[in-house]
Amino acid sequence: MFTLRPDKSGMVRPENALPGRPEPIATASHHVVSGLPLTLDVPEGMEAVLFGMGCFWGAERLLWQVPGVWLTMVGYAGGYTPNPTYEETCTARTGHAEVVRVVHDPQAVDFAQLLRTFWESHDPTQGMRQGNDTGSQYRSAIYTTTQAQFDAAIASRDAYQSALRAAGRGAITTEIASAGVFYFAEAYHQQYLARNPRGYCGLGGTGVSCPVGSGIASGG
Template sequence: MRFLRLKMGRSMTMPCADNAIKGTESTIKVNSKHAVNGNPTVGPFDPRYHLMIFGLGCFWGAERKFWKKKGVFSTQVGYSGGFTKNPTYEQVCSGGTGHAEVVRVVYDPEVVGLNELLQIFWEAHDPTQGMRQGNDFGTQYRSALYYTREDQKVLAEKSLSVYQELILKRITTEIKEAGPFYYAEDYHQQYLHKVPGGYCGLKGTGVSCPKVEL
């Protein structure tokens, strides 16, 4: 079944904690196995794996970019960076939660380096567009990197600095420590595997990103 992107009124202004939509204790349940590779999508994950959260616009196409990469154990789409506990897709699309659409990537650092994942991130979208990606506009489409380890923060900041030197417009990507990750509804998970001809609005700048090292 095809699911259409919601065409709702999009907010270009982030809410604050006081006026964000109130959350709920009801969590969204997802399939415990990845639809593409069969690996677990629900933690806890083996401690040898690292987790990083990427926001680069519509999470349907973004997730596919990462699950194809060798060394990526699992991917999940969801909502992060906002205020509402256990938000729904409709709530996030309203702009009232403060969350970005994101992909949580569980990867084996012995096989794939974060610098390679950052290359995918920078090259797959336009990180200079603020609260939008192409025709997708609203706070949920902002560019974001949410780290779970200090070395990820250092490398993410370094890669931003390097990439900024290569493109003319100012990068608006937010980089901050990861807060709660809330799963998106199950039909969003690995969506473009389930619906191969589904919507993907990702477009990069055409500028390659070099690998950076700590």
Template sequence: MSFMTMLSKKFSLPAQDEALPGRSDAIVPGEAHFVNGRSLQGPYPETFKTVLFGMGCFWGAERLFWQLPGVHVTAVGYAGGHTPNPTYHETCTGRTGHTEAVFVVYDPDQTSLSDLLKVFWENHDPTQGMRQGNDTGTQYRSAIYVGSEEDLALAEQSRDTYQSALKAGSHMASITTEIRQLDEFYFAEDYHQQYLAKNPAGYCGIGGTGVSCPTGL
């Protein structure tokens, strides 16, 4: 395979028949949340809700959300692709179709999806396609994966609102964020979970456009 062919594949999603085969055994978190001690897998309180965000490298993105009031637990993993139970190294080849994602479990009585979406939009650049800053490839694409039609509509509305804010702020590029209902989320390996709490000096690629997201989405 030529270098240019490899490069083009890094920026395009594989079809299902092109994806790596994966495996039947899932990666199961062996530890509780490093910061708050709660179970990553649950069970979660039945009134709590979940959402997944892809916004580049998942290390820094996860730290944003575990600090928020109303967030019960966070975890990192892989979503939006074809390969069952992928590993980190497989996801980084671009041949699983997954993006690095942060799984957020939250109490809707304490925080709202709109509040979480505001943090999402303001802390990365959702116009960059298959990259985020210097991190390049399909695994770094911007994404929102939700669990219901109601949340899907809210996420799409928030995208349109933020697109208008970007244009008003002279940021004319179009948002490329993938927004859809979630098919499957796969936990990442233990060493990725709450990485920046375990490694405070570790890499964090978080950076936004500088444009605020309007409240009351």
């Protein structure tokens, strides 16, 4: 993955964002691991949510392994440029974060458990970076598709902030918002670490356990 200079750590203003293009860029047709078609359709009874945890390669591998997750795909969200490329996103002039779109069965995996996996698997206090990956594309983010998801994400953030504070850690900088448009990343990014098992993975948590989804009340 690209390591961006510090001057690429701010959010671009909408009027300064790259223009993009009207048509989607090409991506993979099927999930390398499950064989399922990569689609934006959500089967009845399932839900989708977008997680930004830094580099999307390692984040996607982590999330496709969670029991109850039906489909994962990587792409760009939270910005302004329509149908961006990876190279454009790396300029920090699209406003997008690298995200994993997770389609899951709520009857098989509780959303609280997905949130706990999210919080514990990266450092949500780092602002516009994640480890050595620096830039707005690597920011921590949760983009929700239902009001219940949004409320649960806010409650989990507050619960985890208390745990982090008790451990002497800083403030959470995670962006939590309703999901806008999700743009597929290029084919070679989809399930990258399934095809390149020795490839780069920048995931690294804080070592602080999140009380959400563990049987401990979150207060919300």
